[in-house]
Amino acid sequence: MSKVSLTVNGKAVSADVEDRTLLVHLLRDHLNLTGTHVGCDTSQCGACVVHIDGRAVKSCTTLVGQANGTSVTTIEGLSKGDELHPMQAAFRDNHGLQCGYCTPGMIMSAVDIVHRYGGKLDEETVRHELEGNICRCTGYHNIVKSVLDAAGRMKVSQAAE
């Protein structure tokens, strides 16, 4: 057992966990943040993506110990109160989700993609960058549309800030 301390969605968190505990299980089982999902066991599907210190990471392949002292953001921490993050709003407005299971990981990855590429995103880049997130419902058509739409919205909201 080890004691870990980290920040999750802006709140300080500490927990005593088995050394083998994965970050996704700390989030889901200890902190009841069940928006982060597990869709596979080989680090392929990306349903578990969260941000650690602002970078998209697969929480199913991260030991809690590795996240000690970091700041983690999950899908639950993305919106500002009732105000949706532009990526969340774009997924809703472009029908970028169906069953919703891959959606939290997809959104967290997409936010990271937009942060890294800024305004230089095109369809091909989005498709390439989403390689680590699997969706079985949408055929990605509307996910790609959502990410491109959100990239525009995020640029506008950054400009406003």
Next chain:
Amino acid sequence: MGVEGIGASVVRKEDRRFITGKGRYVDDIKLLGMTHAHFVRSPHAHAKVKSIDSSAAMKMPGVVGVLTGQQIVDDKIGNLICGWAITSKDGTGMKMGAWPAMAPETVRFVGQAVAVVIAETKNLAKDAAEAVVVEYEELPAVPNISAAIKSGAAQLHPEAPGNVIYDWHIGEEAATSEAFKKAANVVAMDIVNNRLVPNAMEPRAAIAEYNEAEEHFTLYTTSQNPHVARLVLSAFYNVAPEHKLRVIAPDVGGGFGSKIFIYPEEMVALWASKKVGRPVKWTGDRTEAFLTDAHGRDHVTKAEIAFDKDNKILGLRVKTYANLGAYMSLFSSSVPTYLYATLLSGQYNIPNIYAEVVSVYTNTTPVDAYRGAGRPEASFVVERLMETAARQLKVDPAELRRKNFITQFPHQTPVIMAYDIGDFGASLDAAMKASDYAGFAARKAKAKSEGKLRGIGVSCYIEACGIAPSKAVGSLGAGVGLWESAEIRVNPVGTIEVLTGSHSHGQGHETTFCQLISERLGVPISQVQIVHGDTDKVQFGMGTYGSRSLAVGGTAIIKAMEKVEAKAKKIAAHQLEASEDDIVIENGEFKVTGTDKSIALPMVALAAYTAHNLPDGMEPGLKETAFYDPTNFTFPAGAYICEIEVDPGTGKTSFVNFVAVDDFGRLINPMIVEGQVHGGLAQGIGQALLEGAVYDDNGQLITASFMDYTMPRADDLPSFKLSHTTTLCPGNPLGVKGCGEAGAIGASAAVINAITDAIGNNKLEMPASPDRVWHAIHGNA
């Protein structure tokens, strides 16, 4: 149409919880005192279970119990059933082998459970499962169809000699033979329809709780049809009586057919929850999903089609072997028979059809309905044949199709189906225009000059959806009726709850069904709540599959609405001292036509519940129920045209264009409909290019993870060009046909037709991986 009524692309009501991480899937639920289950599964495809020693596991930390297959048999828990009886040519019934929820004596596929460990945490259960010692005696395994039917093959079940479950046929054999004798041209081919793994992104999960005081069970499960689950669990598996079992399917992360069936894990969780006296949770991992979720497709077919000298079709003859895996899953028997061979007429006038289907056991995961279920296999046979025939007859593939289209409706095919309506020429025209079919030759020539092989492929599919008229399917062997129910509750304040037996696991029912109410009453969809997925709330329902939710479930809602409106009009007329016949409903108001007198819906509802001033003899309340049984299947149809480019150096296929033109009848929410098509296309293209379950000679599933089974990813697929043509379905009041499966049914033939066109070699199996395509180009396939 109102802003939120029929035809409006309203954004989905359910999305907010999913995009904020507030969805509630089975694995998100925790119950007080909950334990965790992990199954001990067979590493062998075929073996005798000699002994199970759980003594070491029982001593491990946190272990609550280890339960085995023999205990489940001793407790008289029933074997799994197949709910559709198929009769062989010779009049004998299908040969079904016993399938206990955990194997007491013999395992017949890798991953079959032999025992379960219940522990305080999932990790402790996994640790202890590794300490359960199972002694097996390996038996020869039968990994595929050709091995199963070989003489001297190992036998899976004593009930099924030669591993044959049934040898079934449909159509007229003699008349079809005569037609072939008169043919000017016959085109024949061998077709393999590759085995697929559904891979809904949410793995299956179950939580069972037993309340000893009430002798009552609750099961949370990843189901497309919770009422069917309750029925089967109580009527056949003897787990709990129906009135003592509540089944809840909360948010479910995709199904695609794989979550129709009632699996051993749910049965064991329920049974174990009573045994250990605590709630039991099981959540499958992805490997378990690959090994135990029912797979799809897996056909081997010989097909031939006969033409007269004018290239009109005279007849079609098909012989298919279908692999049903190691056991007969719930609807497995119907998929390669009544859901397959009845669609072999495609969009064409084919006067004579004869099809034979032999279904066999193999030492592989059971096979059942997967998106399209039988209809993709039929469409692939017909559309590969038509394309191949056009090439052999040296005519344009689109024109050969057009020449043979059915143009008069209703049309009775030789294989049961009576198509009610369609306009196949309109869809093909629209697809040819959208894909610039006429300009293809120039594009091909240009690509050639750049060293690339360009190809175009057409696929004109038809499917039978809106499953299904109960009497008709009953006469064909179905064990259940396939109607749907709905209940509309108008609350005293005028808000509305719609209880439906359909289940949404991505389809957007919480929005589409609200639009039906908004259209009729003129109320905003925010005042309407869709309730589904709980047997304690919804009286009964048959669930969601076969693109049935709107055509059958939606019609049940309309039927219940008609009753609500009739009563509400009586109340309004009474309140307004007008004649009932003069009342019209507009924008949430009941108006006396030709006057300015009106009463708002909430006031009508309040009057119904206060009951102070109702017409004499009227019961209080405003709540109605309807059960709707369709009169026919619906027949969505369309034309897909795919243009691809192959790099002859690598064999890699790239998309230039994918055009899909569908006729789904009336669209309620076009945005949601298009999303359904996108997803279906991805699965059809996935089958054609990427996906395939591979077993080795010993029956080991080699492709049992996302590292090994190629799921379509964003960079494997193009953006799609979608449009619609419309003939309204005459069989239901909404005029709707269903859109959930079309893409998966029509896409794979379009892709393979395009690649074989590009490379000039018609011999190409799915998935058309770069390796296979390269070999097909370079002549050593």
